[in-house]
Amino acid sequence: MDGKTVAARIHDLDEQLTAAGRRAARGLLGNYPLLGLAPVAEFAAGADVSAATIVRFVAQLGFKSYPDFQRALREELEERSKSPLQRGTTPPGHSGEAPYLSAFLAQSARRMEETAALISPGEFETVCRRLAETKRTCYLAGGRFTDFLAGYLEAHLRLIRPGIRRLDGRPATSADQLIDVKPGDLAILFDVRRYDPAMLDIAHTLSRRKAHIVLITDEWLSPIARHARYCLPCRTETGRTWDANAVLLGLVEAMIARVTELGWETASERIGALEGE
Amino acid sequence: MDGKTVAARIHDLDEQLTAAGRRAARGLLGNYPLLGLAPVAEFAAGADVSAATIVRFVAQLGFKSYPDFQRALREELEERSKSPLQRGTTPPGHSGEAPYLSAFLAQSARRMEETAALISPGEFETVCRRLAETKRTCYLAGGRFTDFLAGYLEAHLRLIRPGIRRLDGRPATSADQLIDVKPGDLAILFDVRRYDPAMLDIAHTLSRRKAHIVLITDEWLSPIARHARYCLPCRTETGRTWDANAVLLGLVEAMIARVTELGWETASERIGALEGE
DNA sequence: TAACTTCTGTAACAGTAGTTCCACAAACGA
């Protein structure tokens, strides 16, 4: 027919799709283009709609029959395999306007890649190794918009190893929570700009007790950096009202993944217990 | 059947193949596996043999029917698209050990870009518009590993507009929290795999009360999708123990950014108040 | 709330695909 990919056609329709049609579209885009190469019944089952809806959907895309649609998918797949450097799932042939979401996510993605250049691989590895050792207690804390990161990391680390303690942000209670800190204990602190004075206090205390601080921060570096033994900065700048904390979560997930690998003996049992709960 | 690829099976037969069978084999291997996904007649034409030969060839490979053979090819293709997750944009300048963090973040970045293709721009925009309207109450809830996302979104939305309510996960209390829900109210639910039954319950209740559900989920779609008016799926698959939830946070941040823009009159005052606090 | 419009799934239909049979052609052995 014409040079448009099926995926592009789907995005062109977009608004014109009905509820069930949209489910079909999602199903296809979800595992593209394989679901479309299956028989109608299977496609329908996979997208949780009826076969009739699939046929209507395909007709709406501009194909005169289902086999016709499948042929287009196959040809598309053939083209793609011919030019191996076909990156990005969004071909540049997109018409006019730049979709807000694509642009935003692409920017976040770029920040994420830049972050890899910002952090020394060796430092990252060392931090993960220290986390995988179960001998020392590990403390976690975050500020106003980063506390949830501490929570996320805590939830996963608890599955992987014992000896995890999370500090809540209130200065009054944090003092109590820090009494047990021993020299050589690990503390992971999150602090991004509009840096939190309470976090700095905690860092001071930890430093005085000779804990080893791992700081996860932004490219401008929290004042805590002076007390930190390890420092993992992320590129968060967006030029908008809010910074990109998704990059921090990306780093956290990388840590979780690496620590899971390193402590797999311990972790696998514990995770297994979770699955069977 | 078994784990062998079709290509491997062909090589196993090899000697046992007849002249025409070999032509079929050559044709298939020539543009693998696309020719096998075509109808028999086309496969036959492409390999320059008769349709009957193709059927015999497929039977020889150990498949009990042609559709069965095609299913195997599709599954194989699916597997193949899952495995090259490791192909990081590894800069060649790095000697020695593989930079784990770079590879990981590159993968996350890639998932983020793919997510843009998965979500319809119009749907995203519509959801943001609805969020920027301050007339309706907006409810938020998340599951085990996604509750923090609801929390993050809540914290920001509260700054932008009034009428935000977060539901906690406990079934006992969630019922109480839902009594005030009015038809047309918005509810943003997070649910990723190992889908949370409690979330489904909440979705049921919301659906019964005619709330409009916005579902943020993974590419396999939570069962809540059936009740959702808007559905925003993210690519989270990593092939590792844990999925990539950073992508979800990326989406959430995009929503926050867009809603901030749309409701700037209201938002700027409120944010100003925060700065000066 | 009620009438209207639009959408969606079920079930019957029709067409096309995959399958099988049979006759012929080719290769091999006597």
Place this chain on the structure above:
DNA sequence: TCGTTTGTGGAACTACTGTTACAGAAGTTA
């Protein structure tokens, strides 16, 4: 060279898949 065996393609057959019509459900508007 002839008979036998094996491989191959054409054509009829069958079964399944894609299609379509219809009725009920859902959503929308007054």
